[in-house]
Amino acid sequence: MELLGYDFMRRALLVALLTGVMAPAIGTYVVQRRLSLLGDGLGHIAIAGVGLALLTGTQPLPVAVVVAVLGAVLVELLRQHGRASGDVGLAILFYGGLAAGVLMAGITGAGAGALSQYLFGSLTSLTTTDVVVVSVLTVVVLVPAVGLSPQLFAVCADEDHARVLGLPVRLLNLLVVVLAAVAVTVSMRTVGLLLVSALMVVPVAAAQGLVRGFTAGLLSAMGIGGLVAVSGAVGSFYADVAPGALIVLLAIAVFIVSWPLSAALQRRRQRGHAVADPPLLPLPHAAAEQHLHRHGGPDCDHEPVRHGDHTDWVHDGHRHARHGDHWDEH
Secondary structure (H helix, E strand, C coil), X not given: CHHHHCHHHHHXXXXXXXXXXXXXXXXXXXXXXXXXXXXXXXXXHHHHHHHHHHHHCCCHHXXXXXXXXXXXXXXXXXXXXXXXXXXXXXXXXXXXXXXXXXXXXXXXXXXXXXXXXHHHCXXXXXXXXXXXXXXXXXXXXXXXXXXXXXXXXXXXXCHHHHHHCCCCHHHHHHHHHHHHHHHHHHHCCCCCXXXXXHHHHHHHHHHHHHCCCHHHHHHHHHHHHHHHHHHHHHHHHHHCCCHHHHHHHHHHHHHHHHHHHHHHHHHHHHHHHHHHCCCCCCCCHHHHHHCCCCCCCCCCCCEEEEECCEEEEEECCEEEEEECCEEEEC
């Protein structure tokens, strides 16, 4: 392929694949906790990290990771101690981080324009150092997200039940938000901080409609994320459009296509259950009255005759065949 002949495109495709797999991996737990907008909040506070990096003349990605992680931990601790609800914490992330980032970028003289490549993504400007940092951070996110999936799922699904099981609920909740903060900042060069939440949520929503079970949903979301990220990077090269926007639109397109498929699969599963588990019908009233006497009970003196999978009871010249709980008189 023509695009593989360019170094910047090889770097872009690799980073797109890594972030496309990583973001839905942690996004699965974020969706389970009903915090789908957490990525937006963390993205806004990461802008403050980018502004601080511009102000201090350091690399934006490491500084943004540190700032986003600290902000996520602070909000989670406030939530755990009842000092702030989830909505209040997200509002703090949204407005405080965005304002701080723009202010510090303005102090440097670069203005808000210097933040554009981090707000909307810039795959073509990646350096070899960026690729190494993204690769390391992707491993940091994926190892606990996949390796601790039973524990993280238990905490995100029902905290009270997780406590009964003896899991460290507070620690695992902190781990989720820390991993989400790392994923957001790593993805800022792919889809941008303003669109990163879509990459964390939309593939997860599409996967949940197509497959059943948490593990299958997790792996499917990672596969969909990687596919749309690479496809968006390739499409942006040939169409000369912004890769971040194209990646998000492709993810939404996959979700739209999965919607009718999900409904069809749901109807098929329901029909399968109806066939596999037919309803139990009551015996006719007459039959019930004819068998008030329980054959085989402690007061039964009738003669049993066994035939394979059923038993015959001879009573008053009549033979009663028992099949399970049903009686036939012959």
